[in-house]
Structures are given as structure tokens and as C-alpha cells.
Amino acid sequence: MARKEKFTDEALWKIALTYKHEFTSVTSWNHFAKEKGLPHSQTFIQRFGKWNELKEKLNVKSNKQHRPQKYERDELITILAAHKGAFRTIHAWNQYANKNKLPSANVFERHLGAEEIERITGYQSQLSEASYKEIILKHFPNSPPTVSQWKNLSKDESDLPSFSTIIRKFDSWEKMKRVVYYYNKDRY
Template sequence: MKKSYTKNELLTILKGHEKHITNVRNWNQYSKDNALPHSQTLISHFGSWNALKKELSLELNDYLKIPLQDDKVVNKTNSKMELLTLLKGNEEHITSVNKWNEYSKDNALPHSQTIISYFGSWNGFKKELLDLKDDLKVGRPEKYSDNELHIILDEYKTHYTSVGDWDMFAETQQLPKHFVFMNRLGPDIIREKTGLITSWSTEEIKKIIKYYFPTKPPTQTEWMELAKMKRVPGKSTIIRKFNSWSQMKFEVYYKE
């Protein structure tokens, strides 16, 4: 038989466990392992997960503290990825708006209106969440090896007179376009083999970043680790092109 509690009894039981009262998912795992009340029991007594945390003088979940203005979320760009990360693992409940609202209420998760204010539409949110991958494996299967790219440059270097000329020629011959050589070999190798002096354009950098991190922006540390293995624009080059790392993330992933 399910045990009935008063609010004061629950507050007494929770003493000493405050550091584990972070979000519903973490608490449910912890409470299961330690024979403590389930989150739904707590929510039914306190009204919401954040109300419980407030009662215990704990920091509230960030997504519920974000200010709204004219039905739009302030600082949307900085918090969009945080919302995607927060909601990862709840995909099976992300069906219709009504079903999500019932589930989110029981599990202290953001309401559909909050989510839509970030992503523009419910379907837009669903697409971004379902596309998000947990693994941070960089790179994709390569059609050409680096050695093959060197051979192509040696054989066809007379056609590499400009980026536009090369891309037109490459399309007719089914060869890699300039972006591939910039991405894989870098401007120094292109200049050494063809004499063409080129540098990373903003659009090329955008493509390269999305090539290696297709669904979510890399941290500066992740990018520096990638740069040790691949000939990609350095962190300082990216910051110089976009003025800041945060602006790069906005331009590459969020700007419509």
C-alpha cells in the first residue's frame, strides 16, 4: 500500500539529500536506490518541482527562471542548447503538445509554450531534438583519403587558378570542390601545389564547423582537440572571423 505523507514529514525525510534534488530524472534514480519518495509524490504535495526546491531554499531550474517578454524568450540564443540537452531522453513523450504538457507538468519540465518560444514551432523543436546526438565523434566517412587529394592537386593543378574556376571544373569531372581541399589539407598545401593564395572565408568556416559538428556547436576545447588531428581553421581564426565564439555559434547554428 502506498504510504501517505504530510509536507512536514517529506521535508524531514529530505533533509540530508538536498544535493540530489537537482532535476526530476536524477532524483527518481537516486530515490529508487535509497528508498525515498518518488518525484510525483513530492510534486503532488508541493505543487511543482521548483516549488519543492524553493521550500528547501535550493536553486531553481534555470529554464524556469528565464524571463519572458512579448511571448519571446530573452537571451534565446544562449539557452536553446541548454533546453535541448535538458529534454534529451524524453523523446518518446514528445508527440503532441497536449500530451507533452501533461507529461511536463508531472515531471517538472518546460511547458510547450516555453519550448515553442525558443524554436518557433513545435515541429521545429521536435526536429532539432531528435537530430541531436549524444556522441561527440568528430568527422564523417571520407570519400577521398588525404593522399588521394594530394594526387588530384598534383594532376589537375593547372585548373586551380581560382576557387570559382576550380569548383566549375571539379563539378564537370566529379572531383572534390575547393571546400574539401580547404577542409582536409588547408590553404598552405593548396598554395604549395597550385600557387593559389587563399584563406578561410566565413562561409567555408561555417561549412567546416557543421561538417565536424553537424547538430550542436563545439566548445573551444573540443575544437582545439579537433585541430590537433585535422587541418581546420584555428580557434583564433574563428574568433577573428566572427568576433567571438558565442557569435560563431549563433551564426552557424541558430541564425535563420
């Protein structure tokens, strides 16, 4: 096992200043530090606080791009209420949210739940199988669409469910085709 060296705060700070260009991410630093025999990132974190705070003290740009934004429940409710007209489908919302730098539908569902989303927006995430059949038949009345055909159509018409939503509802694309097009309509 490697010998643990004790570093003074001054010695650590001098190392940090000397190699500040290597303070990009914890993983990158640890790889570099291991090669050079320098202290592990945890040593710096224990002495100087969070990694990004240390980078700020060193005047090294912090890459916060990979960190998801944290939202409070009340903030999410306010955002959703202000933009509820855009919440027509998950796909439509996510496109709108991406363009407007808003949280994805997944964030709302995780923090608020489907019932709260429905209460605020009127959007019902769980359409019945019959509703999906109606939507599909409206656009392809005579024969089932291929996945590519549906993807192209749903890109152009954001109110349509995505192909993955249809697969989740019917368990597979093939099963959707059997249910929507091939079963005797009198059975339902």
C-alpha cells in the first residue's frame, strides 16, 4: 500500500497553484496525480472544500455543464403553470423545453408526479389503447406505418406520440400493428 504523506495547507496550496491547469475534473486530476506522485483529489477537498470551490480559488474555470440544475417543487410548479400550453405531449414538451432551457418532462414527473402535471396542464400521460389506435389510424388508415414513417411524421407533428411511446403502450411495434390493424374490430 502506498505511503500516506501529510501535507500542510501551504504545501497543498503550492501544489495546486503549480498544477492548476490540471484541475479540470476529479477523475482527470487523480489520473495526473497518480502519475506524478501528487496528492489525491480527496486530500484537496478535505482541506479546501468542494472541488469546484477550489477551482474558483485557483481562478480555474469550472465546467458546470455536466451538473444538472436542481429545482425546488414550487419553482417547477411555477414553470409548468407559465408554460402549460406547451405540454401537449412528452415529445412536444421536451422539444419546447430544450429550445427554452426549461426542465425536461422527466424532471417534472420525478418531482411532481403525473397527477400534479395533469392538474396544472390538463395533459394526460396515459392515453388508452383505443386513443392510440385512433391517433395511428387517423394518419395511416389503410396499412400500418413503419417505424421510420412514424418517426418522420411525429418529427413534423409534435402533438403525436413518439414511436417509443407507442412501443411502451403496445409492448412492441409488431404488437401495435396486430392490435390496430389485424385483429377483428368486432372483438373490441
